[in-house]
Amino acid sequence: MYLINSSLRLLPVLLLSIIFFACEQKVGNTISPPNIIVFFTDDQGYADLGVYGAEDFETPHLDQLASEGIRFTNFYVPATVCTPSRAGLLTGQYPKRSNLHEAVLFPYSEGGLSPQAFTMAELLKGAGYSTACIGKWHLGHKDEYMPYNQGFDTFYGVPYSNDMDNYYYKNIDFQSPPLPFYENTKVIENGSDQRYLTKRYTEETVKRIKNRGEKPFFIYLAHNMPHTPLFASPAFEGKSKNGLYGDVIMELDWSAGEIINALKEEGIYENTIFVFTSDNGPAKGSAKPLRGKKAQTWEGGQRVPGIITWPGSIPRGVVTDEFVSTLDLFPTFAKLASTKIPEEIKIDGMDISAFLMNPKNENLPERPFYFYARNGELEAIRLGKWKLHTKKSIGWNEKSEGSFLVSLYDLENDVSEKTNVAELHPKIVNKLTIMAQEFDSSLQ
Structure with a gap:
């Protein structure tokens, strides 16, 4: 009888302990800084994804990703071409603030993103993140402008577009070198076989995830594809009914799938923010039903596919027509990483974290968005x-x-x-x- 009574007296204590432990775990997951991956493709159009109406090729992994988070129908980039769009993403500012709003940088260009610019990588590194840039940079190939001098701990990829590989520029009589491939500060290859770029970037990203250490991580994965010239690995050649372009998109979808699988295997998928989008509209693909394409300020040039997931915190299966742009990622990541942007930095995007957490009840304020052409x-x-x-x-x-x-x-x-x-x-x-x-x- 004594034992029974003792157990009954202890029962409320045990229940309270279990509840406290459960709450502690939940709070821990909530306040633990999320890992962040920005999966950035090159020249992928609004309709070049299954859930956006792609034709003659499939993107099952990215379609599944969309079902596990928020899919945006009004997602924009601040430029119609590569360099300024990337500058906007990484600074949260319109490219004109960085003086990178005209055209793109070339292998003969002397400038780049100023080392004085405050990048997303610097923001997150200051918040205790490890930072990696994998893929295409295109914000200046001179040493002072490269990723390793812009807040990234590591760089694995190429300094500019894949069509600048050994290209002759008649107007200035300049022969660019074979496309250099960097590992951190060293060129490890010249004129790499571009059929394997998507595969190599994917494998490097998976390696970073599996060997991440104790810090939360930020991976900026900027694929070269589907920028022309198009290349797919032998495993994907002939896979789609849409020719090489469809093959390329299917391999990019595979890339996303491999990365998501790695996150799940490591038990960190729930606490990883995954952003999928493109740097501008299509050169070869489709922007249906939008008008225009890459290099144009019609909708097709700057409205792109956009998906954001964070399974532990963002609701599933949401499709929204709220206006959002890549300029918003910088202040949003600052909030979610529990860090602050220096007051002297002018940010053109806005923190949308509250909307991401509660998209059905939160509305974003109406705000203007400005379309700068390729000529600046x-x-x-x-x-x-x-x-x-x-x-x-x-x-x-x-x-x-x-x-x-x-x-x-x-x-x-x-x-x-x-x-x-x-x-x-x-x-x-x-x-x-x-x-x-x-x-x-x-x-x-």
Whole structure:
């Protein structure tokens, strides 16, 4: 009888202990800094993914990823081409603030992302993260601009686009070298077999995950594909009904699958933020139903596929039309990594962490987004459902279409930008024109 009574007296204590332990574990998982992977493809269009309407090839791993997090239908990048888009992602600023808003860097370029710029890697490294850049850099190939001088502990990849491999630039009589392949500060190859770039980057990423050490990690995986020239490994050649382009996308999907499997095997998938997106619209692929493509400020040039997952904290199976851009990743990661951006740094993105945690009940505020063309000029602005084009350098043929007229589109009802309604809404045209001019002038 004494034993029974003792057990009964101890039962509340045992129950409280179990509850406390469970809560402690939950809190621990919540406050533990999440690992972060940014899976960044090159020239992959809005419709070049199964869940966005891809045709004649499959992307089962990325489709599954979308089902396990949030898929965005209004996800943007701040530029129509490689260099400025990457600058925007890594700084949280419009590329004009970095003076990298015109065209792209070449093997003969002398400049790059200033060492004084504050990058996402520097932010996270300061918060105790290990940082790795794997793949394509394209923010300056001179030593002072390279990833290892921009906050990345390690670099494994190439300094610029794969089409700059041994390319002759007639206009300046310059012969670029065979594409150099770096491991940290050393060139370990020249003119690598590009069929294996996707595979090599994937294997390096998996290796980093499996040998991560005690720190949380940030991996910026910037694939070269599907930028032209296109290459797929022999294992994927002929896999799709969409020719080599489809093969390339299917191998990128495989890459994502391998990385996700590694995270699961290591037991860290639940506490890893995985971001999938592209640096700009397609050169060879599809942006349906959007108008335009790479290098153009039509929607197809800057609206891209965007998926964010964090299984332990972000709800599953959400599709949202809330406006988000890669500029938002910088302040969002700062919040989720429990660190702060220096006050003197001007950030153009916004922290969307509250929305990610509770997308069904949180709404993001309406805010303007500015579209800078390949020539560095501001060509368009979006605010809410309205998008105003004030000029057009690429993607408009004056010979066949006449002089470009100021054009306003209602993107909620006309996502393909077919019907110019500027004459019907002069006040909106005037408002957006002034906003665009004032913003651009503030960056001078």
